[in-house]
Amino acid sequence: MAFTSWEFLLLTAGAAVVYYLLHRHTQWPVLLAASLIFYAAGGLGAMVWLFAIAAVTWGAGLVLERMNDARKALSKGDKAGQQRIKRRKKAVVAVTAVLCFGLVYVMKYWNTTVALFPAAVERVLPRWDFLMPLGLSFFTFQSVGYVIDVYRSKYAAQRNPAKYLLFVSFFPQMVQGPIGRYDALAPQLLAQRSVDWRMVDRGIQLAMWGYFKKMVIADRAAVVVNTVIGENCPYGGAVIFVGILAYSVQLYCDFSGGIDITRGVAQIFGIDMAENFLRPIFATSLADYWRRWHVSLGHWMRDYLFYPLSLSKPFAKLGKWGRHHLGGLPGKILATSAATFVVYLVIGIWHGVNFRYFVYGIWNGSLITISMLMEHRFLAWKQALHINDKSRGYHFFTMARTWLIVLFGRYIGSSPRLLVALSLMATTILHPVPSQLWDGTLLNLGITGTDWAIIGLGTAVVLAVETFQERGGKVRETLERQNGFVQWLAIAVPLIVILLLGVFRAGYISSSFIYGQY
Amino acid sequence: MKEKIIQIMSEICPGVDFATETALIDDGLVDSLDIVNIVTELMDVFDVEINVEDLLPENFNSVDAIAQLIEQLQE
Amino acid sequence: MQPKRWFLMFCATAAALVLALMAFNYVTDPFGAFGDRFFQWFSYDETNNPRVAKVSYLQQHHDQYDSYVIGCSSSSSLPTEALNELYDASFYNMIMYGADMADCEKIANYLLDNYQVKNLVLNIEISDGASYNTESDPLTYGLHHLEDPDLSAFTYYTRYLLANPRYGYAKLQSLETDTILPQSFDVFDEETGTYDKRVRDVEPIGNLETYLAAYSDFTTLDQSGTVGLYQTENCMKSVAAIRDACAAKGVNFVVVTAPIYGAYFNKYQPGSVENFYTQLAQVTPYWDFSCSSLSWEPRYFYDATHFRNCVGEMMVARMAGDDSVWMPDDFGVYVTADNVSDHLAGSLTAQPMDAAENSAQVPILMYHHIVEEDDGSGSVTVDLFRAQMDALLDAGYTTVSLQELADYVNRGGDLPEKPVAITFDDGYASNYELAYPILRERNMKATIFVIGVSVGKDTYKDTDHAMTPHFSYEQAAEMAASGLISIQSHTYDMHQWAPYESGDQVRENILPLPGESETDYVAALTEDFTTSRDLLEAATGGPVTALAFPTGLYTTLTSAVLRDLGVEVTLSTNPGVNTVVRGLPQSLCAMLRIGVDSETTVEALLASLQP
Incomplete structure (x- = not known):
């Protein structure tokens, strides 16, 4: 059930009505029912995996809590007992993580991995041909995060399996996250509330904004990307660069638009979910970019992979070695850099088992390490060149520098293979053929001039709104202060735009095409 | 101890006024990479063991908070 | 707030927005889903979705019909008029492009259950064995909910009420650019239900190479031989179901298999085609036109799977046992379970027709004024004309009338070994005084195209300005009576000479005037041609079925109007030798002519007659 289907709107509206009609009673089962309907619409078979992940992590939570209690019951002096329980807890977390991520791996990548082996081996290895469950990696990350938090005694485990299942399966976040935290999300899901119209309105507005970005902008840009980026690209570098720009616009508008729909729908139910995008266009460094892009994944990686990894014994040893043998700043950041590489490699592999994602991970890790190493030198340069790093110009320079670095990464992200990415990069620089920008080539990429104008205008609107937000503006609050007519316009215009330019963008076949010129 | 901490932090994150800032994490002046670099350095210098569970924003928002954390761990 | x-x-x-969308879709009704109450433009609606719009059309007009053709688009050229005559019925052609037998069964049941049906003609195409009940775009390929028991009225109405408004908008836009002739958005003829092929039916067709170059479809056919007819069984089940439903209602059930371009069969797996037809013969006897020597002549096809209207006439003539329409001997066999294997052995290995059997190369010479002595105007002198005629005879040419060409093409007539046609434009007195005697002496035929308004005149019609004298109706009658000269039309008054006309708008040729509406033009052309024809026929007694375009210019609409008025042959001034093809009236459209003037030596003339 896609966000863009009538069924999703009907499910949301129907669930919301029932949810608020029950405001004197327990409401969360309504959310669970809606979530299960949503998930069942994607295929009953896939539900098995949802239940499997939920069951494993719910059980692990209970076991860990019992161990936590046992550990508390031990006297402080019983070091051996403490250590024993700690080892057991670690074992539980490890088994859970292996089971969960093992499933994700097998589901997403087993067949790709099998294909990497020589044909003789490939024939012997069984293939895994189950339907990939919707949102599998998102709810797996979310559930494993919960298990680790219980391991760290951050909060008590959830004993009610139905309530826990709701936390794992809450329907608006099923498709693409954001990856929620139990302590932030579960209390909201399980709360009892009567309708807060303000919250409902803002949820609707946020969802409309998401639909606008997704259906009006991203779906158009996608056509260009599919035409331009790929094997044997026939276009010159300038057009390829336009394709990469279109890919960036598509990626951002599609992903952040989807998240806005998710958060908007959640707000209709009175639930506030964490932001997942913090206007990455304004990032001033690659590290800053990763803080603003897909925030919930970044935080998950930080809390559950980066921190434990960099404070682990092997990395501590590596750090000591670095301080002794390298000395200075490089020695001090050696362990952290190594952990950074691991994190970006994991993020890369999470995107897909492909050599290009490996390179993508190295690329991000290297740049961030280099910038850490160079931080002092940059400061010295800035002083030597009398650059005022608080000035607007410098700020813009850092943004533009980040865009270039990110765009470079986009070549890798958008191409089917690393070689393709490299050849596209080479063409961009060596054979730009800028004349293709105005000789009509752009109008033969699958979309019309009007579509280009809509992408351009739409992107401009997104940038304007984000600039306003970046300066601390609150869009919805500002709107609420306007007079009734303006507020009505802010309903009617977006609805018409989404309907005509989004919903009805595709799915029209001109009669001359239907008839096929017989 | 605070001066030592400030010295460690300034080396890792140049250009931040650690003596007066009280929202280092919340304002994004120090990010997760810096934290880990600082933590490993602190563990080395003060010979304490800082756990993942201790890596909370409230423990690293200011030099005072860090000093408090270290004192607590040294006990 | x-x-x-x-x-x-x-x-x-x-x-409000959703309601507005629904209202817009209801009013514009681009699929005819709601009966197109406001526009009644079914040819447009049927183009978007024939399955839906034709049912809506029949709901309003079923009392005009008692018999139906059903099948995919290759049935479109089954001529309802000829079928009406054959079965003494009123046919509606229910063709729907892409229809498979699952669709046909539903359509047949709908017709039989809801209307009085006398005859049901089912066209089956070989591809019906390849696809059955396939998924496709519901808006443009979905059935009407009245036809389809599997489609709920709710789904149907929400589908069309919430349809993409661009369809309705395109309909409003097309309203602005609608023309008398069909365009890509209104390809159906509402009253008969067939495709409106008026444009392709007046396209000039000559030699094969030119035709293949214009329609690459025939040369780029997929020859892979891998398409399996895996749906044959389902297809036959549906055919049997339709047969039984017809029998139960006492409806005359006729099955035909439409002609297909021969190479098209090559894409199917070997053996599967034979199996398909054998199974069909087990279910019902059928008229097989699908493969014969005709299938190997691309010019009889609009494209690989769509035979021309003129071939449809042949089909019905064969079914009626009518000999007056030409067709290849092996075209059209009534196949039963008994003769199917013998028939298949012959038809599927049919050889292309011998080009010499079914087509002829015909040069047409174009003369104007003839002069006694060379006056420097380019007009042919009487001596040169005489020499040219002698040379034609010496070279073995036989002159033919345009009527003979039309008989050859349309009625199975014959042509001499080396035919040539001689034509004179404008109707000058010199044709009567100088050329006619020479032709009469040699017993040679010629055709003279006269401008009605200048017959017998030596001054321009509205002024006294002198012009080259033209012969009179009496002289025309005299020449016609010889049996050698045919007097045909060069329009009544659409060949004006601007400097000597009094009106503010001058028709120098048969083209529409600048800014003239299509209806005005059609009226003017009809009026002009019928005047010309009536006067000529009254004077000479012979039929007027040919027209030479003044200055050679014309439009597709011109050709279509003249075709409706009974003109069989039209002539342009484009140079070249014609290829006329039996059974293909388009080979008489805008025929090529070799212009002859005082510079044309006898040798040059003979050389130009070579194809």
Whole structure:
């Protein structure tokens, strides 16, 4: 059930009505029912995996809590007992993580991995041909995060399996996250509330904004990307660069638009979910970019992979070695850099088992390490060149520098293979053929001039709104202060735009095409 | 101890006024990479063991908070 | 604003938009899903979705019909008029492009259950064995809910009420650019239900190479031989179901298999085609036109799977046992379970027709004024003309009339070994005084195209300005009576000479005037041609079925109007030798002519006659 289907709107509206009609009673089962309907619409078979992940992590939570209690019951002096329980807890977390991520791996990548082996081996290895469950990696990350938090005694485990299942399966976040935290999300899901119209309105507005970005902008840009980026690209570098720009616009508008729909729908139910995008266009460094892009994944990686990894014994040893043998700043950041590489490699592999994602991970890790190493030198340069790093110009320079670095990464992200990415990069620089920008080539990429104008205008609107937000503006609050007519316009215009330019963008076949010129 | 901490932090994150800032994490002046670099350095210098569970924003928002954390761990 | 008020306003706006969308779709009704109450433009609606719009059309017009053709688009050229005559019925051609037998069964049941049906002609195409009940775009390929028991009325109405408004908008736009002749958005003829092929039916067709170059479809056919006819069994089940439903209602059930371009069969797996037809013969006897020597002549096809209207006439003539229409001997066999294997052995290995059997190369010479002595105007002198005629005879040419060409093409007539046609434009007195005696002496035929308004005149019609004298109706009658000269039309008054006309708009040729509406033009052309024809026929007694375009210019609409008025042959001034093809009236459209003037030596003339 896609966000863009009538069924999703009907499910949301129907669930919301029932949810608020029950405001004197327990409401969360309504959310669970809606979530299960949503998930069942994607295929009953896939539900098995949802239940499997939920069951494993719910059980692990209970076991860990019992161990936590046992550990508390031990006297402080019983070091051996403490250590024993700690080892057991670690074992539980490890088994859970292996089971969960093992499933994700097998589901997403087993067949790709099998294909990497020589044909003789490939024939012997069984293939895994189950339907990939919707949102599998998102709810797996979310559930494993919960298990680790219980391991760290951050909060008590959830004993009610139905309530826990709701936390794992809450329907608006099923498709693409954001990856929620139990302590932030579960209390909201399980709360009892009567309708807060303000919250409902803002949820609707946020969802409309998401639909606008997704259906009006991203779906158009996608056509260009599919035409331009790929094997044997026939276009010159300038057009390829336009394709990469279109890919960036598509990626951002599609992903952040989807998240806005998710958060908007959640707000209709009175639930506030964490932001997942913090206007990455304004990032001033690659590290800053990763803080603003897909925030919930970044935080998950930080809390559950980066921190434990960099404070682990092997990395501590590596750090000591670095301080002794390298000395200075490089020695001090050696362990952290190594952990950074691991994190970006994991993020890369999470995107897909492909050599290009490996390179993508190295690329991000290297740049961030280099910038850490160079931080002092940059400061010295800035002083030597009398650059005022608080000035607007410098700020813009850092943004533009980040865009270039990110765009470079986009070549890798958008191409089917690393070689393709490299050849596209080479063409961009060596054979730009800028004349293709105005000789009509752009109008033969699958979309019309009007579509280009809509992408351009739409992107401009997104940038304007984000600039306003970046300066601390609150869009919805500002709107609420306007007079009734303006507020009505802010309903009617977006609805018409989404309907005509989004919903009805595709799915029209001109009669001359239907008839096929017989 | 605070001066030592400030010295460690300034080396890792140049250009931040650690003596007066009280929202280092919340304002994004120090990010997760810096934290880990600082933590490993602190563990080395003060010979304490800082756990993942201790890596909370409230423990690293200011030099005072860090000093408090270290004192607590040294006990 | 109170948050609750905002919410209500949002709901009201969203609801209003959805209602507006529904209203727009209902009013424009681009699929004819609601009966097209406001536009009644079914040819447009049927183009978007024939399955839906034809049912809507029949709901309003079923009392005009008692018999139906059903099948995919290759049935489109089954001529309802000829079928009406054959079965003494009124046919509606229910063709729907891409229809498979699952569709046909539903359509047949709908017709039989809801209307009085006398005859049901089912066209089956070989591809019906390849696809059955396939998924496709519901808006443009879905059935009407009245036809389809599997489609609920709710789904149907929400589908078309919430359809993409661009369809309705395109319909409104097309309204602006609608023309008398079909365009890509209104390809159906509402009253008969067939495709409106008026444009392709007047396209000039000559030699094969030119035709193949214009329609690459025939040369780029997929020859892979891998398509399996795996749906043959389902297809036959549906055919049997239709047969039984017809029998139960006492309806005359006729099955035909439409002609297909021969190479098209090559894409199917070996053996599967034979199996398909054998199974069909087990279910019902059928008229097989699908493969014969005709299938190997691309010019009889609009494209690989769509035979021309003129071939449809042949089919019905064969079914009626009518000998007056030409067709290849092996075309059209009534196949039963008994003769199917013998028939298949012959038809599927049919050889292309011998080009010499079914087509002829015909040069047409174009003369104007003839002069006694060379006056420097380019007019041919009487001596040169005489020499040219002698040379034609010496070279073995036989002169033919345009009527003979039309008989050859349309009625199975024959042509001499080396035919040539001689034509004179404008109707000058010199044709009568100088050329006619020479022709009569040699017993040679010629055709003279006269401008009605200048017959017998030596001054321009509205002024006294002198012009080259033209012969009179009496002289025309005299020449016609010889049996050698045919007097045909060069329009009545659409060949004016601007400097000597009094009106403010001058028709120098048969083209529409600048800014003239299509209806005015059609009226003017009809009026002009019928005047010309009536006067000529009254004077000479012979039929006027040919027209030479003044200055050689014409439009597709011109050709289509003249075709409706019974003109069989039209002539341009484009140079070249014609290829006329039996059974293909388009080979008589805008025929090529070799212009002859005082510079044309006898040798040059003979050389130009070579194809």
